[in-house]
Amino acid sequence: MPTLRFHALKETFNRVPIPVTEPERRSDIFGKNVFNEAAMRQYLTKDSFKSVMDAVENGSKIERHIADHISTGMKEWAIAKGATHYTHWFQPLTGATAEKHDAFFETMENGQAIEKFGGGQLVQQEPDASSFPNGGIRNTFEARGYTAWDPTSPAFIYGTTLCIPTVFVAYTGEALDYKTPLLRALQSIDGAATAVAKYFDKNVTKVIATLGWEQEYFLIDSALAASRPDISLAGRTLLGHSSAKGQQLDDHYFGSIPARVLNFMRHLETECMLLGIPVKTRHNEVAPNQFELAPIFEETNLAVDHNSLLMDLMHKIAEKHNFKVLFHEKPFANVNGSGKHNNWSLATNTGVNLLGPGSTPMKNLQFLTFFINTLKAVNEYEELLRASIASASNDHRLGANEAPPAIISAFIGSQLTSVLDELEKMTSGKLSPQEKTDLKLNVVGKIPEILLDNTDRNRTSPFAFTGNKFEFRAVGSTANCANPMTVLNAIVARQLIDFKKQVDALIKDKKMKKDDAIFNVLKEYIKDSKRIRFEGDGYGEAWEKEAEKRGLSNHKTTPEALKAKVSKKTIELFEGLGIMSKIEIEARHEIEVEDYALRIQIEGRILGDIARNHIIPTAIRYQNILIENVQGLKNIYGTDFKKFSVEQMHLIEQISEHIAKINKGITDMIDARKKANKIEDAEDKAFAYCNDVKPFFQVIRYHCDKLELLVDDELWPLTKYRELLFTK
Numbered sequence: 034m035p036t037l038r039f040h041a042l043k044e045t046f047n048r049v050p051i052p053v054t055e056p057e058r059r060s061d062i063f064g065k066n067v068f069n070e071a072a073m074r075q076y077l078t079k080d081s082f083k084s085v086m087d088a089v090e091n092g093s094k095i096e097r098h099i100a101d102h103i104s105t106g107m108k109e110w111a112i113a114k115g116a117t118h119y120t121h122w123f124q125p126l127t128g129a130t131a132e133k134h135d136a137f138f139e140t141m142e143n144g145q146a147i148e149k150f151g152g153g154q155l156v157q158q159e160p161d162a163s164s165f166p167n168g169g170i171r172n173t174f175e176a177r178g179y180t181a182w183d184p185t186s187p188a189f190i191y192g193t194t195l196c197i198p199t200v201f202v203a204y205t206g207e208a209l210d211y212k213t214p215l216l217r218a219l220q221s222i223d224g225a226a227t228a229v230a231k232y233f234d235k236n237v238t239k240v241i242a243t244l245g246w247e248q249e250y251f252l253i254d255s256a257l258a259a260s261r262p263d264i265s266l267a268g269r270t271l272l273g274h275s276s277a278k279g280q281q282l283d284d285h286y287f288g289s290i291p292a293r294v295l296n297f298m299r300h301l302e303t304e305c306m307l308l309g310i311p312v313k314t315r316h317n318e319v320a321p322n323q324f325e326l327a328p329i330f331e332e333t334n335l336a337v338d339h340n341s342l343l344m345d346l347m348h349k350i351a352e353k354h355n356f357k358v359l360f361h362e363k364p365f366a367n368v369n370g371s372g373k374h375n376n377w378s379l380a381t382n383t384g385v386n387l388l389g390p391g392s393t394p395m396k397n398l399q400f401l402t403f404f405i406n407t408l409k410a411v412n413e414y415e416e417l418l419r420a421s422i423a424s425a426s427n428d429h430r431l432g433a434n435e436a437p438p439a440i441i442s443a444f445i446g447s448q449l450t451s452v453l454d455e456l457e458k459m460t461s462g463k464l465s466p467q468e469k470t471d472l473k474l475n476v477v478g479k480i481p482e483i484l485l486d487n488t489d490r491n492r493t494s495p496f497a498f499t500g501n502k503f504e505f506r507a508v509g510s511t512a513n514c515a516n517p518m519t520v521l522n523a524i525v526a527r528q529l530i531d532f533k534k535q536v537d538a539l540i541k542d543k544k545m546k547k548d549d550a551i552f553n554v555l556k557e558y559i560k561d562s563k564r565i566r567f568e569g570d571g572y573g574e575a576w577e578k579e580a581e582k583r584g585l586s587n588h589k590t591t592p593e594a595l596k597a598k599v600s601k602k603t604i605e606l607f608e609g610l611g612i613m614s615k616i617e618i619e620a621r622h623e624i625e626v627e628d629y630a631l632r633i634q635i636e637g638r639i640l641g642d643i644a645r646n647h648i649i650p651t652a653i654r655y656q657n658i659l660i661e662n663v664q665g666l667k668n669i670y671g672t673d674f675k676k677f678s679v680e681q682m683h684l685i686e687q688i689s690e691h692i693a694k695i696n697k698g699i700t701d702m703i704d705a706r707k708k709a710n711k712i713e714d715a716e717d718k719a720f721a722y723c724n725d726v727k728p729f730f731q732v733i734r735y736h737c738d739k740l741e742l743l744v745d746d747e748l749w750p751l752t753k754y755r756e757l758l759f760t761k
């Protein structure tokens with residue numbers, strides 16, 4: 034009997050919920066382990082405090098002697114909370130977070146010791162980071178990377194370590210992480226959106242991009258997860274026959290949360306509170322054992338850090354509750370995969386949500402301005418937006434087995450559709466006072482503050498307007514949000530800069546009134562970006578055909594999609610806004626195509642190993658039992674045995690056929706890998722893995738899954754789908 038599977042199942046059946054202690058009120062502990070405003074007021078001098086706040090709000094530089102004061106205050110605060118170490122916490126291009134811990138402890142000449150943490154250590158650190166991916170930047174420049182403090186995201190204590198959010202850059206200045214370009218993109222959108230917001234309110238001096246992510250994930254018992262080499266190594270199942278019952282009955286969605294899971298969530302949320310992550314919502318998702326967690330939205334840089342921190346935290350807390358968290362976009366075939374919806378909007382320092390309809394025609398004109406500019410930006414850069422969410426694992430969702438599709442389109446709802454249709458009909462040039470009044474009162478003025486059909490109607494749209502924000506739904510559950518957020522904020526910034534130029538030109542050259550000019554430019558934008566608007570069902574061939582007619586891209590695989598990241602248009606965009614240089618852009622592309630090839634290579638190896646070392650031997654063992662049985666029948670019944678062994682003989686033959694096909698599949702796959710590995714160019718190699726290696730996965734899996742249905746359950750070595758998905 035295969036011991037691992039049954040041992041794991043036995044362990045799982047004996048589990049009981051792990052008790053958790055929660056605070057009486059969450060608000061009591063919120064941000065307790067964060068060096069936030071309250072902590073800074075207590076531990077910093079007035080000057081230091083002002084300097085940090087100024088850096089956060091206005092991006093001003095912190096003087097070195099002030100940094101010394103800040104580090105001292107930060108250290109005292111951290112030690113008072115039991116911290117012994119500090120680390121620069123950063124997000125290298127592996128997608129995970131990285132840290133290297135150093136003790137505060139230092140010895141002195143007189144044989145005594147003290148706790149030390151100077152301004153220099155706060156501001157800059159040099160991790161021995163030679164094995165983080167850098168796409169050739171560091172080799173080319175023979176420069177090492179260093180991490181530098183990002184004061185816009187507050188330091189926090191995790192365990193006994195003071196974590197300082199940092200950027201990671203090469204000595205030659207190129208960004209080696211996700212955060213650096215994000216911060217630059219956020220600066221661009223601030224500048225561009227503030228300039229446009231001033232058309233409507235002179236008091237606006239800053240615009241922040243807001244992000245509220247929704248994290249989907251699966252929770253699998255840790256013993257069951259460990260019993261499967263594919264889940265352990267690739268974070269997803271590479272084979273396994275579907276469970277007879279899956280998600281057909283929709284009985285898991287929003288159902289009651291199982292007790293063990295609930296305790297995990299309560300524990301996790303308590304830790305989140307301490308770290309200042311404002312988690313708010315938890316519920317079951319569509320697939321069995323799939324869940325979701327969402328916070329209250331925050332400023333984008335902070336929200337991105339919080340999502341990275343959360344994912345890290347989830348792994349650690351899950352372990353304590355004997356679970357493994359799967360963030361993979363498609364851990365199981367034939368049940369829903371996981372995404373990470375990115376809710377995005379723009380807010381002014383005067384407290385206005387620029388993507389929220391208002392109560393007056395003027396407020397609504399402001400809303401429409403930002404709304405239509407966003408649509409125009411998405412229309413213009415749909416291919417880059419698609420590229421920003423491309424990964425080997427997200428390919429399983431986009432354009433593969435489930436919505437949203439690989440085609441980027443925007444859902445806006447029927448109310449806004451009719452508003453845009455009306456605006457499109459207006460006359461060009463200067464508006465007559467009557468037409469303007471009519472537009473303001475009957476079109477713009479009629480937008481209700483609450484848009485009824487914009488809540489959650491269109492689940493298949495990759496980019497949906499949901500009443501007061503856009504929801505970028507195609508982002509994968511494993512993704513670092515910085516990547517799509519850098520692109521989205523950059524393209525909208527670019528668009529708003531162009532918009533302002535056009536409006537100003539109409540005011541100056543055509544002597545138009547401001548409103549006339551805005552209406553005129555918006556009207557053209559509505560026409561220009563019509564093709565990106567799609568209200569229908571994005572799942573299926575009809576939309577694919579229609580999208581092709583509209584000239585929208587439909588890149589179903591990562592290597593294909595990633596091309597847009599290095600196009601001339603993209604380089605112009607990023608260089609023009611000072612977000613990334615050509616070298617940085619190309620380095621990132623190289624890292625991403627390399628990562629793709631590596632992931633497919635690893636999966637190929639795992640699949641080959643499991644099929645050869647687990648599946649085929651098991652199938653042969655069962656076949657031998659059948660052969661023995663047939664021989665026994667022959668001993669008893671002589672030539673009559675055939676009558677009694679029809680099923681057995683048939684099974685014996687079927688098993689042999691499947692084994693032969695699996696063997697051939699593996700051999701061919703290995704040959705394809707060998708060929709791919711000889712390719713020097715990283716992009717060509719990714720294409721080879723995508724087009725020549727990956728297709729064998731399906732073939733091998735198909736026959737393994739067929740064997741799963743034939744072979745005696747008692748002999749089957751791999752924990753089955755029904756066990757993985759329905760054990761609570």
Ligand code: ADP
Binds near residue numbers: 245502
């Ligand atoms: P629901 O759709 O569950 O009724 P909401 O629409 O309020 O709730 O929010 C869904 C997600 O969108 C949450 O994660 C929330 O934080 C986020 N969100 C809401 N408003 C904004 C905004 N202005 N900017 C960014 N994210 C937002």
Ligand code: MG
Binds near residue numbers: 247374504
């Ligand atoms: Mg959502």
